[in-house]
Amino acid sequence: MRLKELIEQPCGLKFMLDNLDVHSGYSRRVLLDTEMPKDILSIENNYKILKEFYDVVKEQKNQSQINSLQFKLCNLKEIQGTINHLKNKYVLDDIELFEVKHLAMLSLDIQQIMNKLQLNDMIFIPNLEEVVSILDPDGMKIASFYIYDSYSGKLSELRRKMKVKEDFDEALFNEASGIEDEIRAKISMQLSKYADELEAAQKSLAFIDLNLAKAYQTIKYDLCFPNIADDGVTEYEGMFHPEVKEALELRGCTFQPVDIAFWNKPTLITGANMGGKTVVLKTLTLCQYLFQYGFGIPAKRARIVIKDKIYFCIGDEQSIEKGLSSFAAEMKKIDTVIKASRGSGNILALIDEPARTTNPKEGTALVSALVKVLEVENVSLVMTTHYDIEPTDSRRLKVKGFENGVMNYELVEVKDGEVPHEALNIAESLGIDREWIAEAREIVNDRIRHN
Amino acid sequence: MPFIEELIKYKSCSIVGLAKNTGKTVSLNYVLDRLPLDKMRIAVSSIGIDGETTDQVTRTAKPEITLREGTYFATSEKHYLQRKLVSELVEVSDENTSLGRIVTAKALTRGKILLSGPSSNLGLRRWKKSIEKYDIDLILIDGALSRMSLASPATSESMILSTGAAYSANINTLVQKTAFVVDLINLDLTSEDNILRFKDINNGVWAVDDDDEIHDLKVTSSLATNIDTEGIGHCKTLYLSGALTDTFLEHIRGKRIFKGMEIVVTDFTKVFLTPMLYKRFVNGGGKISVMMKSKLIAVTVNPTAPNGMVLDSEKLCKTMSEAIKLPVYDLKKCD
Numbered sequence: 001m002r003l004k005e006l007i008e009q010p011c012g013l014k015f016m017l018d019n020l021d022v023h024s025g026y027s028r029r030v031l032l033d034t035e036m037p038k039d040i041l042s043i044e045n046n047y048k049i050l051k052e053f054y055d056v057v058k059e060q061k062n063q064s065q066i067n068s069l070q071f072k073l074c075n076l077k078e079i080q081g082t083i084n085h086l087k088n089k090y091v092l093d094d095i096e097l098f099e100v101k102h103l104a105m106l107s108l109d110i111q112q113i114m115n116k117l118q119l120n121d122m123i124f125i126p127n128l129e130e131v132v133s134i135l136d137p138d139g140m141k142i143a144s145f146y147i148y149d150s151y152s153g154k155l156s157e158l159r160r161k162m163k164v165k166e167d168f169d170e171a172l173f174n175e176a177s178g179i180e181d182e183i184r185a186k187i188s189m190q191l192s193k194y195a196d197e198l199e200a201a202q203k204s205l206a207f208i209d210l211n212l213a214k215a216y217q218t219i220k221y222d223l224c225f226p227n228i229a230d231d232g233v234t235e236y237e238g239m240f241h242p243e244v245k246e247a248l249e250l251r252g253c254t255f256q257p258v259d260i261a262f263w264n265k266p267t268l269i270t271g272a273n274m275g276g277k278t279v280v281l282k283t284l285t286l287c288q289y290l291f292q293y294g295f296g297i298p299a300k301r302a303r304i305v306i307k308d309k310i311y312f313c314i315g316d317e318q319s320i321e322k323g324l325s326s327f328a329a330e331m332k333k334i335d336t337v338i339k340a341s342r343g344s345g346n347i348l349a350l351i352d353e354p355a356r357t358t359n360p361k362e363g364t365a366l367v368s369a370l371v372k373v374l375e376v377e378n379v380s381l382v383m384t385t386h387y388d389i390e391p392t393d394s395r396r397l398k399v400k401g402f403e404n405g406v407m408n409y410e411l412v413e414v415k416d417g418e419v420p421h422e423a424l425n426i427a428e429s430l431g432i433d434r435e436w437i438a439e440a441r442e443i444v445n446d447r448i449r450h451n
Numbered sequence: 452m453p454f455i456e457e458l459i460k461y462k463s464c465s466i467v468g469l470a471k472n473t474g475k476t477v478s479l480n481y482v483l484d485r486l487p488l489d490k491m492r493i494a495v496s497s498i499g500i501d502g503e504t505t506d507q508v509t510r511t512a513k514p515e516i517t518l519r520e521g522t523y524f525a526t527s528e529k530h531y532l533q534r535k536l537v538s539e540l541v542e543v544s545d546e547n548t549s550l551g552r553i554v555t556a557k558a559l560t561r562g563k564i565l566l567s568g569p570s571s572n573l574g575l576r577r578w579k580k581s582i583e584k585y586d587i588d589l590i591l592i593d594g595a596l597s598r599m600s601l602a603s604p605a606t607s608e609s610m611i612l613s614t615g616a617a618y619s620a621n622i623n624t625l626v627q628k629t630a631f632v633v634d635l636i637n638l639d640l641t642s643e644d645n646i647l648r649f650k651d652i653n654n655g656v657w658a659v660d661d662d663d664e665i666h667d668l669k670v671t672s673s674l675a676t677n678i679d680t681e682g683i684g685h686c687k688t689l690y691l692s693g694a695l696t697d698t699f700l701e702h703i704r705g706k707r708i709f710k711g712m713e714i715v716v717t718d719f720t721k722v723f724l725t726p727m728l729y730k731r732f733v734n735g736g737g738k739i740s741v742m743m744k745s746k747l748i749a750v751t752v753n754p755t756a757p758n759g760m761v762l763d764s765e766k767l768c769k770t771m772s773e774a775i776k777l778p779v780y781d782l783k784k785c786d
Contacts, residue, residue, distance in 0.1 A: 025545075077545070095528055095554060098540045144541040146559065159537060162560050163520070173535055173562070 003293065004032035009312055011285035015243040016295065019220075020213045024076035026202075027209035036292050038308050040228060046294030049122045051225055053215040054296075056117050066212070069113045073209045075106055079202065086195040091181075091188045098145040100191060100198065101135035104128035105143050107201040110208065123211070125204045126197035134190050147180045151187075155179045214295055223296025227303040234288075234380070235261040238300030241283040245298075256409040257300065260284070260397070266371045266381040268389075269411065271399025272422035276409040277384040278314070281350045284382060285312040288348055305380070308345035311337045314352045327357050334370065341379045349374060351383040364389055402426065453780050454611075454749040455485050459589060461609040461746065463579075467594040469632060472617040474753030474782065479593050480517055481751075481782045482611070486589070494523035494555075494582055496568030496575070497593035515563040516593070522558045523585060525568040525578055527551045536562020542581055546574050555582055566593055575606050603720045604743035610636060614771075615753030616762045625767070626774045629750065631726045633775040635719040636747045641688075641740035645715055649690045649742060659688040680708055690715045695722050695739070700732055713738040718745075750779045 007014050022028050037043050056062050082096040092100070111125045133139075137150045149156035158176040162169055217223065221242045229235070238257040245255035258280060269277050287297050291304045313333045337349045354370060355363040368389040374381045375394065396415075400408040401422050424444070428437050458464055466482070468475035479495070486493055495518070518524060518536060528551025531540070542555035546569050553569050555578070569575045579590060592607055612632065619625040640646075648665065649657070656670040660683050668689075669679045680686070685708050691699075695716050703709045716722055718741050722729075733739070752771065754762040764781045771779040 077543075093532055094540055095531065095543060095552075098543060102543075144539050144557075146537065146539040146556075159560060162537070165561075168517070168535065168562050170535075176537070 001036050002032065003034050003036070006036070006289060007032070009285065010314055011282045011289070011312055012241055012243040013286055013289055016217070016286070016290065019242075020210075020217055022209050022213045023070055023073035024206065024209055026076055026078040027073070027206040027213075029078070030203065030206040031210055031293075034293070036289075037294070038292065038306060040230075040306060043292065043294060043306060044228060047225060050211055050214050050218070050294055050296075052119060052122050053211045054218055054225075056119060057212070057215040057219065062117055065113055065117050069110065069117070069208075070212065072106060072110050072113065073205065073212070075102070076202075076205050076209065077102070079103055080199070083195055083199050083202070086188070086192045086198070089189070089192050091185045092191070093184070094145065094147070097135060097184070097187070097191075100131065101145050102143050103198060103202060104131040104135065105141075107205060108132060110205055114208070119208075123204050123207055124200075126200050128194065128197060128201055131191060131194050131198065134187055147183050151183045152179055155183070218296030221296070221298060223298055224300060224302055226291055226297045226299075229303040229305045232305055232380075233261060233263045234303065234305045236284075236287065236297075236299045236302050239283055239287065239302070240298050241279055241286065242298050244279055244282075258409055258411050260411055262380055262382050262395075263305075264377060264380050266375050266383065266394035267397060268371070268394055269382065269384045269397045269399070270386070270414075271384075271411075272401040272407075273386075273426055274407065275399030275401055276407075277399060278352050280411070281312070281314070281352050281382065281384060284348075285310065285350050306346070307348040307380075309340055309347045311340070311347065311349045311351075313337065313350070313354070327355075330354065330357070338370075338373055341374055341376055345378065347379045349379055349381045349383075351381070353384050353386065356386065360387065363387055402429070405429065453778060455482070455487075457748050458482065458609065458611075459486065459491065461589065461748075463590040463592065463607040464609040464611060464748065465592045465594045465607040465745070466611045466613065468613040469629065470614075470618040472753065472757045473613040473615040474751055475593065475613040476516065477753065477782050478611055478613050478751045479591065482591065483516070483518060483522065488519055488521050491588035492521070492523065492586055493589050493591065494525070494585070494587045495566065495591040495593065496525035496578060497566035498568065498570055498575070516566050517561070517563055518558040519561050520558055523555060523582060523587060524558065524564060524566065525553055525555050525582075526564060527567040528554055530565040530567050531556065534562065534564045536560050536564060538562075541585070544569075544578065544581060546577065553578065557585075568592075572603070572606060579606075604718045604741075604745040607745055609746040609748050611748055612636070612750045613753065614750060616756035616760055617753065620756055620760050620762070622762055622767055622770055625762075626771050627726070629771060630774045631729070633747065633750065633777065634729075635722050636745070638719055638722070638744070639738075639740045640744050641713070641715045641742060645688060645690070645713075645740075646742055649692075649715060652690065652692055654692050656692070657690045658683055658686040659690070661685050661687055678703070680706075683708060685710070686712050688713045688715060691721070692717065693721065695724060697723070697725055697728050700724060700728055704732065704735070711736045713740055715740050715742060717741065718743045747777065750775060750777055752779055752781050753783075754781060 007017060037046065057066060077099070079099040082092065082099050085092060085096060107125055107128050111120070114120045114123070114125065135145060137148050147155070149159060155176060158172055158179070162172045162176065165172070237259050239260060240255050240257045248255050260280065269280060271277055283298070287299065287302065288304065288307060288310050290297055292306065297304070313330065334351065334354060337347070340347055355366040364387040367385050367387050371381070371383070371389065371394050396413065397411045398414045400410045400412055402425055424437055424441055466475055466479050483493070483495065527548050530550060531554050536558050537560040538556040538558045540554060540556045544553045544555070546553040548567065548570060550567055553574070569578045575592070614625065614629045616625070619628055648659070656668045656678070658666045658668055658680070660666065666683055689709070689712055691714065695714060714737065716739065722739065750771065752764070752767055754764040754767055764784060768779045768781055
């Protein structure tokens with residue numbers, strides 16, 4: 001899966017990408033086109049590079065160099081079409097030659113800044129000095145281009161003649177154009193050797209842009225550098241959701257960070273309504289993606305297991321275009337998780353209140369069965385539910401819930417499978433009609449007495 | 452040399468034709484040929500496609516634009532590759548048109564070029580910004596037919612207006628029609644107070660009453676006729692952020708609370724009134740003024756229409772000049 005196919009998942013990934021301050025549209029496209037890394041080496045290496053950038057960006061003394069780096073990166077443009085022409089040994093026109101020169105000079109400039117920032121070991125930029133010298137025969141170091149007089153004595157002679165003529169001389173112009181064409185063919189041939197270097201340089205510059213942006217994001221949202229866990233246990237301390245946190249802070253509220261750990265045993269989260277269970281699932285999904293793509297992680301501390309596939313199933317997904325009801329859409333989605341669990345690969349499945357839209361009896365059965373089916377070696381399942389499901393040896397976490405009229409979002413381990421009955425208390429605290437709540441309480445108490 | 456001295460006082464100039472074949476390109480070439488390039492840097496662009504060798508509408512021959520050494524110009528990729536001059540490419544923008552991206556270059560020899568610059572106000576502003584670093588003294592914009600809005604003072608400080616037999620074949624009608632456009636271009640600037648008061652308002656119609664109280668008339672479009680004037684005794688100024696149309700003027704005319712008021716529009720390109728209605732409003736004590744104004748430097752005429760009709764050049768210039776109180780030139784006869 002490429003990042004652009006993941007971005008619409010309702011976990012807050014889009015927010016993080018929208019708030020990633022990249023300087024070139026090309027860099028953003030490169031990022032969105034990236035397949036999700038799944039091997040320890042690339043993830044480790046990505047974090048190593050990001051850490052270096054982060055340390056450099058934090059240093060006040062580097063600010064002016066970084067500013068000029070950012071300024072340069074604004075000029076990064078994709079010229080893949082031109083590079084392909086070079087690879088195929090086409091003759092480039094003036095505009096394409098200009099683009100090549102522009103990229104080569106930009107890459108030299110950025111290389112210099114990277115040296116000064118001592119980041120040159122991190123990202124390799126091919127040396128394009130040769131390319132610049134082909135396209136800058138007079139050594140002017142200006143990023144403009146035309147077929148310079150110095151390419152050919154004959155050409156410069158013809159141009160001199162053209163300049164002294166009062167009027168436009170078509171014959172002279174055509175003769176000069178012929179020579180220009182020959183020169184274009186010649187320098188295109190020389191440049192074609194550097195097509196791969198140009199392509200690599202373009203990618204490296206985008207990579208620099210992305211790392212710079214990630215470093216700034218890490219500082220801005222106070223994100224952490226995670227450890228890669230090899231024992232199968234993912235663990236977050238002080239985990240938060242940046243988008244929700246920002247929205248809360250805008251309203252003058254604070255976000256209560258949570259601690260959570262999970263491994264390949266099903267983890268069920270129960271707890272009161274409005275207890276932030278869905279936000280926990282969203283954050284876990286977000287963190288996993290950010291981790292695989294080498295971003296800072298919204299937590300105080302994190303150690304994360306690499307996954308091959310991530311499934312985030314959130315309850316009310318209506319597939320109206322497909323004509324499916326919310327229940328059908330949900331079943332289909334969970335079905336893909338179960339199918340995937342039977343294949344190879346490490347899976348993280350995050351399922352929010354499955355079967356919540358159907359009758360509680362069957363719903364409970366479906367959810368209990370799901371836990372059993374997904375209790376396999378290669379699946380880490382984190383699921384929220386309101387149902388009192390069959391006690392299995394799955395882990396149970398619960399949101400602490402209302403304490404002295406204030407919601408405590410902390411997650412605590414519970415031994416028994418008892419689902420908390422706090423809905424009525426919460427409804428009451430919301431100021432919902434008293435008669436309705438009282439009536440409901442009566443019914444609940446009746447049932448308990450009957451049992 | 453007529454009007455060149457006046458022109459170089461400004462940083463930008465739009466050349467606008469009232470109809471096709473009114474000699475806009477002749478005017479541009481005339482100016483380009485005479486500006487003192489040894490003393491100043493010039494950049495030229497056009498609104499959309501221009502400088503075609505044959506006119507796309509009437510299929511008549513059209514002069515190309517001739518540039519001298521040192522002139523900066525913007526055109527599309529396609530036209531750049533077809534240029535008949537030696538030039539140095541200095542900028543390739545992200546601005547895409549049907550003819551490719553907009554590129555900026557500097558002419559190194561004299562020669563001909565098809566101009567096709569950015570075709571929107573925003574694109575034009577972006578291009579102007581991108582060439583700031585070349586210390587350009589004067590930007591010339593070849594305006595396109597019926598795209599007067601792009602000649603607005605928001606994009607250029609001064610204007611040259613081209614008119615001629617192609618616009619009307621009768622000297623009197625031609626003079627009248629041109630004079631009306633000139634009247635609009637020369638609309639007075641509104642007061643400093645009004646400019647400060649309205650400059651950040653981007654939508655709607657607003658009224659200022661005799662107590663200097665400002666009211667939103669809750670008009671969503673100047674074509675709409677339901678105007679909320681509740682609580683306003685008499686309106687002394689009306690500010691329109693959009694267009695001023697006949698329908699609108701017709702609607703408010705004759706209402707007592709609008710008697711003798713000043714209508715403020717952003718610039719003359721927002722006035723879409725027929726001459727009759729405009730005159731009636733002004734003669735009835737009303738006033739129309741603008742927030743921004745560009746200086747009309749000259750009016751040029753082309754006495755020849757594409758259908759072969761030729762007007763008496765001398766008589767045309769004289770009548771026109773008397774009517775608009777500005778110098779009028781037939782550039783084919785100048786120098």
